Amino acid sequence: IGMGEVSFQVQVALTRWLILIFQYLANVNTLRHLYNVLFHFLQKVHLRSRCCHLLYLLTRREDVTAVRIRQLLSLRVQSTGQDLTGVNGLLSLFKLYSPTQISVSIPKSHKPWFRLTPKEREWAALVTQVQQRSSRSDNTLQRSLLDRRSSDAVADFRVKGRKRSTAERPLVPSVFTWTDSEGRHSSSAQQCGLEEVASFDEFLSVFHRIQLPCQMCSVFGNDYLQYMLAVSADSMPALRLSYWLDHCLQFEFISNFGCNIDRGKILLQGVASLTEFLLEPIPVVELFLEDYLKVWDGNLFQEEMFRLLSHLRLRSFQDLQALLDPLYVLFISSSCQFKVNALKCWRKLLWSFITLEMPRFKSAQVQEDDASSGTEEHLQSNGRTVFHFHKQETDFDAVNTLACFLAFVDRTSVTGLQIERDHPHLQQATISFFFEVQQLVVAHNLPIIPVPSPLYCNRLLFSNNPAAISSLCQLLVVLKSDLAPARSTRWHVVASWQSRQVPRLFNIVLLDCADTLIRGMKFSKRNRSGLPTATVFDLPWESLQSLGLDSVQDSLAISTNLAFLGFCWRFLRQSLEEDRRGEAHNLHPEMIYATKDMRQVYIDFLHRQHLPGIKHFVATFVQSRS
Numbered sequence: 198i199g200m201g202e203v204s205f206q207v208q209v210a211l212t213r214w215l216i217l218i219f220q221y222l223a224n225v226n227t228l229r230h231l232y233n234v235l236f237h238f239l240q241k242v243h244l245r246s247r248c249c250h251l252l253y254l255l256t257r258r259e260d261v262t263a264v265r266i267r268q269l270l271s272l273r274v275q276s277t278g279q280d281l282t283g284v285n286g287l288l289s290l291f292k293l294y295s296p297t298q299i300s301v302s303i304p305k306s307h308k309p310w311f312r313l314t315p316k317e318r319e320w321a322a323l324v325t326q327v328q329q330r331s332s333r334s335d336n337t338l339q340r341s342l343l344d345r346r347s348s349d350a351v352a353d354f355r356v357k358g359r360k361r362s363t364a365e366r367p368l369v370p371s372v373f374t375w376t377d378s379e380g381r382h383s384s385s386a387q388q389c390g391l392e393e394v395a396s397f398d399e400f401l402s403v404f405h406r407i408q409l410p411c412q413m414c415s416v417f418g419n420d421y422l423q424y425m426l427a428v429s430a431d432s433m434p435a436l437r438l439s440y441w442l443d444h445c446l447q448f449e450f451i452s453n454f455g456c457n458i459d460r461g462k463i464l465l466q467g468v469a470s471l472t473e474f475l476l477e478p479i480p481v482v483e484l485f486l487e488d489y490l491k492v493w494d495g496n497l498f499q500e501e502m503f504r505l506l507s508h509l510r511l512r513s514f515q516d517l518q519a520l521l522d523p524l525y526v527l528f529i530s531s532s533c534q535f536k537v538n539a540l541k542c543w544r545k546l547l548w549s550f551i552t553l554e555m556p557r558f559k560s561a562q563v564q565e566d567d568a569s570s571g572t573e574e575h576l577q578s579n580g581r582t583v584f585h586f587h588k589q590e591t592d593f594d595a596v597n598t599l600a601c602f603l604a605f606v607d608r609t610s611v612t613g614l615q616i617e618r619d620h621p622h623l624q625q626a627t628i629s630f631f632f633e634v635q636q637l638v639v640a641h642n643l644p645i646i647p648v649p650s651p652l653y654c655n656r657l658l659f660s661n662n663p664a665a666i667s668s669l670c671q672l673l674v675v676l677k678s679d680l681a682p683a684r685s686t687r688w689h690v691v692a693s694w695q696s697r698q699v700p701r702l703f704n705i706v707l708l709d710c711a712d713t714l715i716r717g718m719k720f721s722k723r724n725r726s727g728l729p730t731a732t733v734f735d736l737p738w739e740s741l742q743s744l745g746l747d748s749v750q751d752s753l754a755i756s757t758n759l760a761f762l763g764f765c766w767r768f769l770r771q772s773l774e775e776d777r778r779g780e781a782h783n784l785h786p787e788m789i790y791a792t793k794d795m796r797q798v799y800i801d802f803l804h805r806q807h808l809p810g811i812k813h814f815v816a817t818f819v820q821s822r823s
Contacts, residue, residue: 212247249283286310417467465501490523507545511554513593514601561589671810756786
């Protein structure tokens with residue numbers, strides 16, 4: 198093809214011939230060695246559409262690189278007509294393999310990207326006739342060709358009948374129990390099949406005589422079978438279900454690139470419902486999530502994926518990062534609504550860790566201790582030691598995993614707030630997360646105090662959302678009650694300053710809030726406390742004096758803060774004397790600090806405006822010291 202003496206008609210004919218016989222090639226490795234050469238020929242206009250088709254058939258995950266993506270984007274601008282369709286088709290496959298590197302939107306089409314011309318269809322019919330004639334005496338070769346054509350997910354020459362039968366086949370089969378020719382069940386004549394049960398009362402009466410169905414995957418469509426799986430101490434049903442799930446998830450989402458959306462949604466909803474019913478994660482589902490998250494675009498099956506990601510096994514944080522790292526990439530590159538949904542998912546995941554996995558972890562530790570001491574009676578009586586799909590690991594620090602997970606969410610929240618420019622919806626989601634953490638930690642008596650990092654606190658303090666600032670103050674008030682019994686205990690630090698103790702970190706955040714909102718001394722020196730001037734950044738005092746920016750110190754207080762200016766103006770209009778009312782040019786926020794009583798009245802006014810955190814903060818940390 199690259200010879201200059203060969204005419205372009207011969208070059209086009211050769212590429213067309215390779216496309217037609219591609220499905221009959223016994224080994225395509227030789228052709229794959231020419232991938233770079235074929236990609237170079239995309240620059241030739243008369244070969245572009247055919248080379249795109251051939252590269253579409255040859256492309257694998259390792260072929261997608263940043264250099265080739267840039268070249269395709271450049272060709273996309275230059276191409277028109279059939280060439281543009283071919284480039285879009287190849288680019289769509291690249292985006293499927295690497296969705297994070299391609300940000301442009303590709304138009305969707307129900308028609309195939311590459312279609313044969315009438316002349317090429319005649320050639321394809323002749324090639325098929327010759328192939329069938331030559332393979333009549335070799336049935337083994339014929340079967341291998343049919344299998345190859347039916348399993349090729351990206352080729353255009355698939356066996357349509359087989360694909361149609363697969364799509365029409367029900368994903369979850371009905372309950373069926375094996376019987377012999379006389380209608381008797383396998384083990385005993387006293388056993389009955391699950392399909393014979395008509396009511397829940399009958400299910401309870403014949404529970405010990407029910408025989409499991411032939412296919413355990415029917416558990417997704419039968420509530421009675423889910424109850425049996427939940428209370429069964431036999432590990433064989435769980436192993437059968439895990440084997441089917443592993444194969445089905447890999448085929449529907451990983452191997453089959455053009456998966457049916459309806460079938461995929463039904464499968465993921467069934468797996469999520471079963472996980473929530475059993476209150477136990479399924480290991481093969483987590484393995485599937487580790488693979489699928491690498492190619493997930495964050496939009497398809499979003500609700501179902503977040504339901505699955507909210508139920509994971511409690512393990513070391515290093516193992517947990519295999520699922521968190523792809524989510525972090527999607528978090529920083531997706532919309533604000535995706536970030537909010539991700540925070541809700543992590544809040545549910547934390548609830549699952551603390552309320553479900555931590556008791557299971559402690560129970561497994563007790564089981565190991567009793568096994569080493571030989572107390573078998575306790576092992577048989579302890580119902581929490583029954584695991585359906587996996588044995589709980591105990592060779593890691595569970596509390597440290599929780600602390601590292603909270604620190605991950607804290608850092609990710611700060612990044613999301615920076616990207617979304619402190620969106621109020623995202624601020625509320627992050628604050629709700631920390632309140633939920635505090636309630637769970639107190640309810641389950643865990644040695645963790647979720648003090649937010651100074652970076653996160655300053656993002657809220659510098660925002661224009663008064664509700665977020667009030668919620669931050671309320672969170673600090675709630676955390677103070679948790680610090681009182683913990684001063685003599687070594688706590689895990691849930692923040693970016695891992696080397697500091699929690700009380701010192703809390704004092705730093707507390708002083709920042711007090712100096713910003715109440716005292717108006719955000720960037721002033723703190724010699725007596727020994728703490729830094731500011732927890733995130735520092736403005737040199739000499740520079741402020743030389744620039745004459747004295748108002749910077751009190752510009753973030755509750756009276757002059759941009760977030761509270763509307764409340765301040767409304768308060769002054771309502772509280773000043775009659776002769777001043779209506780003269781807006783005489784109103785100034787500094788009037789609030791004219792007397793101490795005026796400031797307290799203003800704080801009470803904010804409380805009535807549904808901002809209770811400011812009043813509680815002042816009553817807890819300011820007035821008690823005055």
